[in-house]
Amino acid sequence: MLKDLTSKSGSNAGLIKLAAIAILAIIVLSGSFFVVQPSEMAGIRWMGGKVVTSEPLGPGVHFKVPLVETVDRLQTSRSIYTLAGLDVYTNDNQKVTIDISVIYQIPGRSVFNLLYKIGRAGAVDIDSTLLPVVRDRALEAFAKYNTLSISDQRAQITAQMRSAINQGLGSLFGVDVIDVQLTGIHYSPIFEASIEQAVKAKADAVQAENTVARAKYEGEQATVLAAAQAKAAVEAAQGRADSQVIEANAQAKAAETVGAALRANPEYTKFYGLQHWNGVLPSVTSGGIPLIDLGKSATKEN
Structure with a gap:
């Protein structure tokens, strides 16, 4: 019985040793290899001190001594x-x-x-x-x-x-x-506030300039309109004066013509009267009715 227990104990210890060795081997093997990604490069240091690689290691699988060598990585992509x-x-x-x-x-x-x-x-x-x-x-x-x-x-x-x-x-x-x-x-808030004030001041100045320009334009328009109205009034007055002169000249010419005709032919007076008589005998309060010798005038006209 004791012999069997001793045999089993020794067997378990052996299994434990084998398991420990296997685990250690896995650790050693897993620590012996490392992968450098495409976006990086790496270097190896011995015991955290001396660099043992002569140049940076590129992407891929690399070997290192486990537990005593350290891998340093640096991203080299953008x-x-x-x-x-x-x-x-x-x-x-x-x-x-x-x-x-x-x-x-x-x-x-x-x-x-x-x-x-x-x-x-x-x-x-x-x-x-x-x-x-x-x-x-x-x-x-x-x-x-x-x-x-x-x-x-x-x-x-x-x-x-x-x-x-x-x-x-x-x-x-x-x-x-x-x-x-x-x-x-x-x-800064102070600077932004000053900018806003400057912009507002500039806008106010532009508005004031526009107001002045509008007032000036309206004044110029009023001046132009007044000048046009004055010119039109002068031209209208001149037209009326010219018309009156022409009418007066015509009347004077007509009077001169009638006067000349009367002087040249005294009988024209009767003819002129007949032309301008309206057929109504004049009203009188005393005296006789004036007579017009129509027969004699007619005989002379014939």
């Missing part, structure tokens, strides 16, 4: 670094808050420089490494412009920031800047 709420100052000492997006890429030649020569080993300091350069170049670009000109010259400011950030990150860290976008411009 990345977007966003800097929001950055306060900058213009050349007229106005504070403007901006938002910037930097699209960049780390080439293979710069991987070890960023992993092991800048900041702490690994990729833990990449953002804090880029931030000061991006901030400094943005401040430098905005310091050249007046606050009122920012909106009109936004494209020019963005181009200058892109050039400055590209030069700074490239020369210091070997980072390739693909693009820089100025995604937001936020003015």
Whole structure:
């Protein structure tokens, strides 16, 4: 009985040892291989210290000594670094808050420089490494412009920031800047209030100018109308005067003609009277009725 128990105990211990060895082997094997993704590159350090790879490891499966070698990875595909709420100052000492997006890429030649020569080993300091350069170049670009000109010259400011950030990150860290976008411009409440007041004042001035121009136009129109009416009145009066002169001349001519006829032929008086008689005998209160010798006049006319 005791022999059987001892045999079973030894058998269980052997199984436990085998299981432990298997688990250790799995751990060792699983720790001996690692995969570098297509969007990254990597380096290996011995015991967290000396770099044992001569150049960055590209995408694929790689071997390392388990437990004693450490893998450091760095993203090399295009990345977007966003800097929001950055306060900058213009050349007229106005504070403007901006938002910037930097699209960049780390080439293979710069991987070890960023992993092991800048900041702490690994990729833990990449953002804090880029931030000061991006901030400094943005401040430098905005310091050249007046606050009122920012909106009109936004494209020019963005181009200058892109050039400055590209030069700074490239020369210091070997980072390739693909693009820089100025995604937001936020003015101070005081400045926005002053802008609104200026816009309102300008609108009021334009309205006042329009009022003056309208009054001037209406005055000019009234002057033109009055002049036209005066000219028309003068022309009408002149027309009436000319008409009266013509009528007076006609009457004078007619009187002269009648007078000449009477002087030339005294009998014309009777004829003229007959032409202008209305057939009604004149009313008289005393004296006789005037007689007209119609027979004699008729004989002479015949």
